[in-house]
Amino acid sequence: MDKKLTTLHINKTKYQLPLEGHETLLEVLRDQIGLTGTKSACSEAECGACTVLIDGQSVLSCITLACDVEGRDILTIEGLSQNEELHPVQQAFLEKGAVQCGFCIPGMILSSHALLSENPQPETEQIQKSIDGHICRCAGYHKMIDAVKYAGELIAKKERES
Amino acid sequence: MDLNPFQYHAPQSLKEAADLYFKLSQVKLLAGGTMLLNSLKTAKKKGLKTPQHIISLKRIPELKDIRREEGGLSIGAMTTFADLIRSPLVSQELRNILRQIGTTQIRNMGTAGGNLTCRYTWTELGTVMMSLNALLSFYNPKGESYTETAAEFFAKQAKTKDILTHIRVPGPEPRAVGYYRLPKTSPLDVPLFAVCISAECAKGTFQDTVITINRGTSFPCRYRELEAQLNGKTMTPETISEMYPLIQPQAFDPHCEGYKGHMYKIGIRDTLKNLIKGHRDHG
Numbered sequence: 001m002d003k004k005l006t007t008l009h010i011n012k013t014k015y016q017l018p019l020e021g022h023e024t025l026l027e028v029l030r031d032q033i034g035l036t037g038t039k040s041a042c043s044e045a046e047c048g049a050c051t052v053l054i055d056g057q058s059v060l061s062c063i064t065l066a067c068d069v070e071g072r073d074i075l076t077i078e079g080l081s082q083n084e085e086l087h088p089v090q091q092a093f094l095e096k097g098a099v100q101c102g103f104c105i106p107g108m109i110l111s112s113h114a115l116l117s118e119n120p121q122p123e124t125e126q127i128q129k130s131i132d133g134h135i136c137r138c139a140g141y142h143k144m145i146d147a148v149k150y151a152g153e154l155i156a157k158k159e160r161e162s
Numbered sequence: 163m164d165l166n167p168f169q170y171h172a173p174q175s176l177k178e179a180a181d182l183y184f185k186l187s188q189v190k191l192l193a194g195g196t197m198l199l200n201s202l203k204t205a206k207k208k209g210l211k212t213p214q215h216i217i218s219l220k221r222i223p224e225l226k227d228i229r230r231e232e233g234g235l236s237i238g239a240m241t242t243f244a245d246l247i248r249s250p251l252v253s254q255e256l257r258n259i260l261r262q263i264g265t266t267q268i269r270n271m272g273t274a275g276g277n278l279t280c281r282y283t284w285t286e287l288g289t290v291m292m293s294l295n296a297l298l299s300f301y302n303p304k305g306e307s308y309t310e311t312a313a314e315f316f317a318k319q320a321k322t323k324d325i326l327t328h329i330r331v332p333g334p335e336p337r338a339v340g341y342y343r344l345p346k347t348s349p350l351d352v353p354l355f356a357v358c359i360s361a362e363c364a365k366g367t368f369q370d371t372v373i374t375i376n377r378g379t380s381f382p383c384r385y386r387e388l389e390a391q392l393n394g395k396t397m398t399p400e401t402i403s404e405m406y407p408l409i410q411p412q413a414f415d416p417h418c419e420g421y422k423g424h425m426y427k428i429g430i431r432d433t434l435k436n437l438i439k440g441h442r443d444h445g
Contacts, residue, residue: 001167021170021216024199027163043164044200048267057244057270063199064271065192067170068218111266133265 006070010035011079019066026050026061029076037077037106048134051107052076058111058133077106080113088158089113092151093144100138108134112148121152164203166212172221176301179217180325184303188214191325193240193276196268197285225275225327228252234333239275239326246274255440256331259290259341259358275326278312281319284352288316289382290341293358293374296331300324316381338363338397340437342429354378355425357433361392363441368392368401373430375414387413388430397441402434 003018010033017032026043029035029052039049043062050062053075080087086094089109099105108131115122115130122130127148128141136144173179183189190213192198198216205212219225225240228249235251243264247257263286264272277287278298291298291312299309302324309330315322343356356376362369371392373385391408395401411418411426418426 001169004170020167022163022165022167024164044203045196045268048265051267058267059271060196060267062164063195065170065195065199065216065218067172068192068195068220129261130266133267 004067006067008066008070008074009072010074011076017066021065021067023066024062025052025064025066025069025074028066029061035076035078039103039106041103046135047104048107048111048131049104051110051134053110053114056114056117058107058114060133075110077110080109087113088154089116089148089151092147092154096143096147096150098140098143098147100136100140104134104136108136108144112144112151115148116152116155120155122148124149164206165199166202166206168213169215171215171217173217173219174221176222176224176325176327177305179219179222180301180303180305182215182217183325186215186217190216192216192218192220193279194242194271194273195276196264196272197276197280197282219275233330235331237274237329237331239278239328240273241275243269243272243274243277253333253339255339256290256294258440259339262341262343263287274329278315278329279320279322279326281321283381284376284378286343286353286356286376288312288320289356289374289376290339290358291329291331292316292382292384293360293372294331294337294339295360295372296329298326299328299330301327313384316383319381337361338437338441340433340435340440342433342436344425344429352378355429357429359430359433359437361397361437363397366397368395368397375426377415383414385414385430397438399435399438402431402438405434406431 001020003020006017006019008015026040029038038052038061041047041049045060045063050060051058052061054069055073089112093099111131124145127145171182173182202212219240225238227238228241228251229236230251243260246252247260277285296312297309298312298315299307301307337360339360341358343353345353358374361371371389373389374382375385376382409427409430411423
């Protein structure tokens, strides 16, 4: 197959990659760019570990063709924090002890970030709905829900202070 | 690599997509990808043949629009579930139904057209669109558009060689709608059984009722016997109590002994409850 130079905008950095067309975004992120924060688990759209944000919306990178998101704004877990400071959602997950093995956490944090960008003070049910596409095998959902609520508070506090 | 190699195409217009699609062989259309890419991965694992060409429809603006037009709501085939849920043009009742389907990521990725044409029997939008008397518009190799009802489309097992471009939901919507789904305990959230009931309700009674059943293992079908019994009845909880003993699941599933029959009856009863509640809340 011929390769085509494809431009991907990932974490505000432009990458130009020769792609054949059949590569998934997950494969490109992990194997070609080295952004291994996006996890590869089921590879069949069931677990949510591979979640990234495309134009602010959570999608499954294991069933997204990299060529299909050319020119769109891709955010992975590596792009969330700024400089050395954790993003409020990351900070909240840390402080609330919402991480156990951590494998589902990059996707979970990105979905939570997408929710809080639209709804800074979500109710429990809205949080449950927004992370319904993620499986946590440690079953630590309660602390995660607490963390998302707390992240909303941290974001509001940060906005008041700035 | 998870997928076998293929030639990727990204046309910018419907005509360009159609020219490619009708010219190439061993070709598949790519909508949201939630069904197709998974099935291609499975095919690769099993050593089955996979298409040589994939045509992505994502860059075709004319397939992404949602607009109110005379006679109802027009939904571009590439509109995602999330787009529909966010759109103020879509009725609150339909948005509430769509919120129940899939996970957040699937709703962000999955498209109306992809869901209707992927030929998995358990996909849910077909059940809803049949109940709403929706019309499906297709584009054929001659460059012509034609329309058929969702009911006609599913009666022929959702087979088409043409390109679905739009879904038209008749309206404005005085129709009340109720939906019920019984999901499997599975992350993919595939329903074992789903029911959608819609009815005209101008006089507070069921009129022109449409009941669509999806048993998961076959394409959606109508339950006409109960439709006829409901028409003319008032939209009240008492009607539901009156109708419950009349629900005969054998009418749409001859093999529904035991728990399945009860499951269907409860599902239809709860759909009617949802319909009446929704009509009271939004009507």
